[in-house]
Amino acid sequence: MRKIKRIVRICRTTVLLAALLCLSARAAPLDECDAGRHRYAETQRVAATAMEDGRVEYTCGVCGHQYADTIFATDHLWGGWVTDRRPTCTEAGERHRTCTRDQRHDQYGAIPALGHDYKESIVNPGCEQAGEKTFACTRCGDKYTERIAPLKHEYKEAGKLEPSCLEPGKKTFVCANDSAHSYEESIPAIGSHDFDEWQVETPAGEGTEGTEARKCARCGLVEPRTIAALPVPTTEPPTEPPDTLPVMDIVLVSANAVSLGFWAFLLIPYLVCFFYIRKRRRIVEERDALRKEADDLYGYE
Ligand SMILES: [Zn+2]
Ligand SMILES: [Zn+2]
Ligand SMILES: [Zn+2]
Ligand SMILES: [Zn+2]
Ligand SMILES: [Zn+2]
Numbered sequence: 392m393r394k395i396k397r398i399v400r401i402c403r404t405t406v407l408l409a410a411l412l413c414l415s416a417r418a419a420p421l422d423e424c425d426a427g428r429h430r431y432a433e434t435q436r437v438a439a440t441a442m443e444d445g446r447v448e449y450t451c452g453v454c455g456h457q458y459a460d461t462i463f464a465t466d467h468l469w470g471g472w473v474t475d476r477r478p479t480c481t482e483a484g485e486r487h488r489t490c491t492r493d494q495r496h497d498q499y500g501a502i503p504a505l506g507h508d509y510k511e512s513i514v515n516p517g518c519e520q521a522g523e524k525t526f527a528c529t530r531c532g533d534k535y536t537e538r539i540a541p542l543k544h545e546y547k548e549a550g551k552l553e554p555s556c557l558e559p560g561k562k563t564f565v566c567a568n569d570s571a572h573s574y575e576e577s578i579p580a581i582g583s584h585d586f587d588e589w590q591v592e593t594p595a596g597e598g599t600e601g602t603e604a605r606k607c608a609r610c611g612l613v614e615p616r617t618i619a620a621l622p623v624p625t626t627e628p629p630t631e632p633p634d635t636l637p638v639m640d641i642v643l644v645s646a647n648a649v650s651l652g653f654w655a656f657l658l659i660p661y662l663v664c665f666f667y668i669r670k671r672r673r674i675v676e677e678r679d680a681l682r683k684e685a686d687d688l689y690g691y692e
Pocket of ligand 3: 532
């Protein structure tokens with residue numbers, strides 16, 4: 392048993408030694424030297440600059456074997472950026488890059504947010520209705536609107552109908568922003584004609600009327616009128632016109648009216664008296680009849 396334990400211990404030691412040898416062999420070239428192991432010493436050094444690698448050379452003092460180590464440039468030599476997360480319109484993305492001189496060097500950075508890519512669309516304003524500008528992002532659909540103030544009517548004179556003597560004229564105004572908007576303004580008529588001189592058409596004769604007319608220079612209206620006939624010369628003396636004032640008639644009518652009033656004035660009291668007396672007489676007659684009847688009945692004598 393003790394023998395087996397010793398064998399195990401030897402094996403373990405051998406494995407450890409082998410591992411140590413392997414490690415030391417990686418640090419230095421594997422070539423064996425006459426002295427067993429190289430005895431290297433630094434023989435040359437080129438210092439690294441910011442952009443260029445430096446170099447250190449080692450030479451074995453026993454066999455003269457050389458090897459060199461690179462001293463990396465003091466600045467990183469970055470590779471291209473690799474995107475880890477794409478940026479959006481409003482959020483920054485992420486990226487990284489690796490140093491090509493030393494893979495252990497990484498640099499992380501942000502990719503700035505893209506900002507919205509707005510495209511504009513317009514609803515034109517009317518004279519009274521407001522318009523709208525819409526900005527919509529082509530990437531994320533974000534949108535906002537801006538009001539466009541109404542244009543207001545811009546009326547310009549588009550036509551004019553001159554007034555005539557009696558007919559009113561008008562001015563037509565049309566909106567420069569929208570031809571559907573229009574209004575009219577009335578121009579009052581002049582109110583009178585601009586007549587030329589009277590022109591005789593048919594001269595008046597003896598006993599016959601003539602005609603003449605005048606024309607309006609503005610509207611062309613023709614106004615006719617007759618010319619009085621000339622007097623016809625006669626041999627008979629002109630008859631006296633009848634007396635148009637019947638003085639006697641007036642006197643007679645007045646007298647009649649007065650007498651009629653007078654008679655009416657007399658007649659009314661006469662009639663009143665006549666009817667009163669007739670009524671009284673009838674009452675007396677009735678009374679006498681009743682008295683006579685009573686006397687007959689009771690035999691008074
Ligand atoms: Zn050597
Ligand atoms: Zn680096
Ligand atoms: Zn956007
Ligand atoms: Zn308008
Ligand atoms: Zn006229």
